[in-house]
Amino acid sequence: MPGTPLLVCDFDGVLVDGMPEYWWSARQTALTLQPGLDLPQEAPAGFARLRPLIHKGWEMVLMAAELSRADLDLEALLGAYERALPDALGRWGWHPDQLQSALEEVRSQALGDDLPAWLALHRFYPGVVERLRRLPGEGSDWLVLTTKGGAFARRILEDAGLEPRVVFGHEQGSKPDVLARLLAEARPLWFVEDRRPTLEQVRARPDLGGVRCFLASWGYLAPGDAQALPAAIHWLEPHQFEMPLAQWPGSDKVRVY
Numbered sequence: 001m002p003g004t005p006l007l008v009c010d011f012d013g014v015l016v017d018g019m020p021e022y023w024w025s026a027r028q029t030a031l032t033l034q035p036g037l038d039l040p041q042e043a044p045a046g047f048a049r050l051r052p053l054i055h056k057g058w059e060m061v062l063m064a065a066e067l068s069r070a071d072l073d074l075e076a077l078l079g080a081y082e083r084a085l086p087d088a089l090g091r092w093g094w095h096p097d098q099l100q101s102a103l104e105e106v107r108s109q110a111l112g113d114d115l116p117a118w119l120a121l122h123r124f125y126p127g128v129v130e131r132l133r134r135l136p137g138e139g140s141d142w143l144v145l146t147t148k149g150g151a152f153a154r155r156i157l158e159d160a161g162l163e164p165r166v167v168f169g170h171e172q173g174s175k176p177d178v179l180a181r182l183l184a185e186a187r188p189l190w191f192v193e194d195r196r197p198t199l200e201q202v203r204a205r206p207d208l209g210g211v212r213c214f215l216a217s218w219g220y221l222a223p224g225d226a227q228a229l230p231a232a233i234h235w236l237e238p239h240q241f242e243m244p245l246a247q248w249p250g251s252d253k254v255r256v257y
Helices: 019-033 045-053 057-066 074-079 081-092 096-119 128-138 150-159 175-185 196-203
Strands: 006-009 141-145 189-193 211-216 233-236
Touching (some): 019 057, 019 096, 045 081, 057 096, 074 081, 175 196, 196 233
C-alpha cells in the first residue's frame, strides 16, 4: 500500500537463529573439500565469536577450516578479519565461488536427505513469527533480504507458515543494490539488520538516504556494535520490534500512515 512502510528484514540474526545450521553446513562443506580436518560436531566458541564478522556463506566454510588449524591466532583473526580472508583462501587453495557452490550443494543434499532434521537446526527468535503475521493489519507488508541462498530461506519461512512478499537471496545482488531498486516503489523503506557494517554501507550511499535503518539488538552483534551509533541508525530492542510501526524508534520524527 503506497505511503505505508515496507519492512525489509535480514534473515539470519533478525528472524532466525541458525547458528547450529551454520556450523553444521560449514563443517560438512569443509570436510567435503578437505577430508580429514579435525572439526568438532558442535560449534566451537571461536566460530560464535567470528559469526558477527562473517558476511557471506562461503566465509563460514573458510572459517571452519581455519578453526581446525593448531597454530591459528584467533585474536589476530578477529582483529583483522577482512584483511585475513585473502591469505586464508590462498592457504587452502580455495576461491569464494567454489566455496559458495559447495556450501549450497551440501544444503541442497540435506534438504533432500532429511528435511525435518535440517529445518530443526533453525529457530525463529521469540515473537518474530507472531509479529510478522500482524503486519498486514497495520497496512504494511514485508520482505526478506539475505545473503543466504533465497531457496533455503524460503523453505524455512514456509515451514513456519510465513509468506513474505518476496525473498531476495544473495543471487539478487548486494543488500544496498537491492534496497536501491526497492526505493523505486516510492514508499517508506525500513530495513532491519543485525550487522552494523551493512547498515553503515547503506548510510554511506547518498541514493539510499530514504532508507530508515534499524540495528536488531538480538542478532549476531560484534562487541561495541551498540556503542556510538549514528543518529541515522536506530537501535531496536525485541519489545520495540513487537510494537506497532508507529511506535518504533524515531517514528515520532516521521509520518507513519
